[in-house]
Amino acid sequence: MKKIIINRIVMLIPTVITIAFLAFSIMYFSPGNPAEILMHYRNPEGGTDPAALAHYEEMLGLDDPFLTQFQNWFTGIVSGDFGESFKTGNPVAEEFFYRIGYTLMLSLTGLFFSLIIGITLGFISAEFKDSWLDNLLRLTQSIKMSIPSFWLALFFIYIFSTQLRWFSAFGYNSPKDLILPGLVLGLSNSSRMVRLVRTCILEEKGSGYVYTARVKGLSENQIFFRHILKNITLPIITLTGVSLVSMIGGSLIIENIFGLPGIGTYLVSAIMAKDYPVSMGFLFAYGVIIVFINLFIDILYQFVDPRVRDCANAEI
Amino acid sequence: MRKFKLKTKKQHQQLIWLWWGLLALLLVLIIFAPVIFPESNTIDYARQLQKPSLQHWFGTDEFGRDLLSRVFNGMRTSLLYSLIIEAIALGIGLMVGLVSGYMGGRIDGFFSYIMNVFQAFPTTVAAIALIAVLGTSDLTLIVVLSVMGWVAYARIVRSETLIFKERDFVLGARASGANSVYILGKHICPNVLLPVLPLATLMIGHGIMAIASLSFLGFGVQPPNAEIGLMLKDSAMFINRAPWLLVGPGLVLAMVVALINALGDAIRDKLDPQQQMVEL
Amino acid sequence: MKKGIRALALLVIVAVLVTGFTGCTGAKADDKASAVEQTLVVGGAKDFKNGSEPKTLIFDSLMDSLEDMSSGPRLVTEWQNNGDFTEFTLKLKEGVTFSNGEKFTAEVAKFNIEYWPVYRDCGYIKKIKNVDIVDDKTLKVNFTESYGNFIDELSKIWVTLPTAVDAKGNITDWIGTGPYVLQDYQADMSATLIRNETYWRTDKMPGITKIDYKVITDENSRVMAVKSGDVDVIGLTEHYTVLPFADVPDLQANKDLNVSVCEDYGTITTYSLNWAKGVCSDPNVRKAIALGIDRDMLTSTVLYGIPVPTSRYVLASYKFSQKDEVLKYDLTKAKAALEVSGYKDSDGDGIVEKDGQKLSLKMVVSDSQVNRSVGVFLQDALKKIGIAVDLQVLDATTTKTTLKAGDFDMSTSHPWTGTVVSYLYWRGNSSAYDDYGIGYGVNEEMNTLTEAVSVTGDDKVREAEFDKIWKIQNDSIAGVPLYFSQRIFVSQKNIEGLKFCPNTSEVDLSDVVIK
């Protein structure tokens, strides 16, 4: 098992390098002279002194060829040095690790809500298949899927913050402040989960082993909790991975609306402020996080499904 | 034993026609918005931030402009851009998918790898970064979303190509000495397009949402043009004073996207009747 | 029904999970409620360390700013000059210590005078020769040329320990001599300050023992926070207007809140006109724009009647301000000005043209709610005198790069500040493109006048020179003043003694009491 995991991680190295390359190129080809921008941040009213500019250019190594610059940056990353923010002068890695916690917490809260909503509603929908309740739930899901998350966020802010005053609308002071954004994130990602749980339960109910269990004399409860629940975990895990990835992406806009100090808010402001080291580092980090979530889901899958586990073992 | 009555097929059909009627109506309103709602940019400070009324169904914004008119004119921009984006993305995806699936081997490996890398970046994040590079404008918005959108098409086209590649008519054509370009264009492409149709329909809705999200963050459509995301950004500024401004744009956006998605689902069901058999 | 039971079981599990989750987060939230007596909760727009205002709670400036923008004593208690403003003698306050126990000495003062001017746009850095330590409480500052504005500029120097800064103008250790001590700081989120019990200005010893500074970057959320009582005051720690004007009438009607609009100090929102190139290089076009905007209409509509319409560059109450308003709204004069330059609407589309070219402006606006609204208003207003406007709303950084490249005809800009002399050195006499458009240094005469102002320390002479400067500005119109944008703070009714300071960046809480 260990071997497989190590093997998989090794196979990711080229992907990670490509991600780094893309992140670097995007910022490299960005208009504007980084040295000028850095100089502007270091000395806001300093004007444009060519000597100072040359100094900054040399400091950033802007005269080096593209590949050398990339190599320098990438070797820095490998040794944990992401450079320093133009704007604040703080190490990018430090900024990142300070903020990633909030993004992960938000994403996990969202995931939590999405799972709860998805499994409960999906179950109800499947259990009362074709009833008015099922039809209502299905209609709600398809409408919910079409509502942009930022609109839902504004709507919730109006209801729960402005009118009911249950939650604060902005900023992070206590974990309670994650509930509203988490709920928005979870809701806007839960539609797929509800649909999946519904179809899976219905599909499993018609499957051979459920028939076997039924003719064996097991009760519907036993069938559901012992057999069906276990089998729908597989697709749920897959979708959880996909959801987590889309939530980390989607948290960017939610963080901005709710003013959470996550990596999304910071990346947007860094991109707007042309803070290149931060933008590059964070872009790269986004890519790597997502690649590793996918890897993690793959590995998790092997733990749950004996068939895949056997196949994987056979490969080695 | 029976707890509920099944809808008869006729009732079901009537409901479906109702949906399509609604979609058609909305599309007509959107497409002919400049004719139906010519007053979308008329400023009248006498009617600032009015509540919804018979004259102004969604209320008026801070310049006294009728929000309903602006919403439909805005949706027109979104829909147009989304169509362009999906057309470009479909074009790229089709080419890459066909070549990748048909050629196989190293070319396939290379493209699959590229697709994996592309999928490692969340769309919004990557789009924002690219827009930062290219500069904020409507054109970059279209380019960037197209560039981010082709992967989904390429994947499905590739897998379909792999299936059709082994079909008799393709093998026959190959045996009779037709060249690859001819086989791809004449035999595989038309067959592959059909399964892509539902996805393309769904992606139009996705495109509209993506444009709205980016505009909301300030990276999308630029202010002189009306757009839903932008309108909501403005409305959000008045959430304390005029919360009703949020309702109209969101409602129309959700309705249009939901109906487009329903259309996609319907197309999928038509093309893949087996999916329906499961329900039986 | 079995089915019902199963559904119920699942719901119970879910409910337990949900309550467990909210329960534990809720418990944490309650901890914060235990309040210390006389704690002021401040809602700020920026990270505590990033704003220029919050730091004034921790540090002291060398000089104080008085209401008419002249200077009073603070860490510098007495000052003299040698008559031609080339040598200044400063007496320093004795017995002042930093909150970590270190003493405020002549060395510390010298370091601050030499280190900070670059980062605080003080003009004296260009002419300073050396700073000599005479004794432990006396400094002598020598200049290469006369510099009359030195003392005023010392109010911008907020004194830090020499060891507490890095090489880039960042404060690394937030230890000052001021009324409060920074206890806890969370980037982009919050800061906690406790009273400096040994503050040297005993008359300014604040009553508030603890300040909770919460960062709320979104303006609507700030309004909501003060309405719901989450924070005690908003708008206090920023030198600009931090809440939507649209909300002000509503807040004023709220019985629990106190809305204070600062009519005495502040800045006038001014749009820059690109007088160096493009269509706006024609003075008549600039004049038409300045005269063609109905400022009363602007403030009463998109600005909800809060800001005061004006066509002057600085407030009348400020030292050296201009005597009268010249650029008042006049539609016929505006149209006439365009005709003088040969612009005429010959095809009847409402837009004037000359030599077949339609008169069209590129207006670059930095993205904010107010700027967008004003932009759309100006687009509409200028159309009425026959000028088409291509409105471009850009994010802050893109705006800066666009403006710096001179790629605009009209844009949001930086207003003349109350310390007009300093401003003259920075943008007032500049003819270059910068982050805020183009400077006001339209001609050679501005140069000589600026020189004349800086050489003298005599206010009467300066006033005369400034009259000439305002004459030039009113004639050449390098920028269009639109309205006085007041600072506004909103606080809970039970809080008394909050006030604005003449030094726009200073926050003075010395009189505040929570009832």
Added chain:
Amino acid sequence: MKTESVLKISNLNTYFQTPDGNVLAVCDVDIEIKKGEIVGLIGETGCGKSVLGESVLKVLPENAVSTGSILFQNEELMDLQQKRMREIRGRKIAVIPQNPSEALNPLIKNKKQIFEAIDHNQKQLGSDKKKQAIGLLKKMHFKEPGQVLDSYPHRLSGGMKQRVLAAMGLCGNPSLLIADEPTKGLDAIVRSQVIETLMLFKENTGTAMMLITHDLNFAVKVCDRIAVMYAGELIEMGSCSEIYNKPIHPYLMGLFMAQPENGLVPIEGTSPSLINLPQGCRFHERCEKASEKCRHFHPQMKKLTLTHEVRCWNP
């Protein structure tokens, strides 16, 4: 000598409610299975033979309605609550489900799935359960029962899975076994294993058997009596030799002609939709001998001998 009847189905109707109308899957079926007897139920896919089995077990989907009478050991199953029905399933009626490759939960070890069946009959201690499970597997001729118990289903071959399923059926004391398509999709070697499995089962319990299959040759080899179904109703029923030697219904004759040894001659046309059943004989559209009568009047079952019945106007 009159042997005791295990299962007596009379007048059984089962239909599904769908948005397109009611699907009549089983129509007026009368059938009796005596103790120790193997009865084959033959018909092509979709003729309702599996639904018949499901109706007996009362494991039909929710949208199905069934009426009539099913007497199992003199107990009317139609009146039983699901709870009581569960006691019969697994204990008194064993089932070998169709498609063994999907009939075991892929994520649960064989051990646990067999234990479930054992627990259903009688709660036992873990060690006793294991002993019993090993015993059951040994009865089904497994050589290494311990290993089978500790593995997941995907490690077993199709035939082995079927024997595991049969072993589960063994743990009660069944007096009826319903084997649903036991040979579907299996190759010749495995098919002979299935026959072996069924015989083993019978050896161990002496039950009656209802063998649902579309495989005529297989049925002829195994069964005592054979019932043929077409479009939801029985069309011919008789002892094995009667069916094999003297098939009467044109459909049955067609089935024989379609067997590989007879030259694989298919029956023309397709079976009618169960929603819109044709007037008259349900087979008339495909029948060469169809007369005007066949087109308009629905034939009833006619007794030819004591055991041989057929539903045809032209016997």
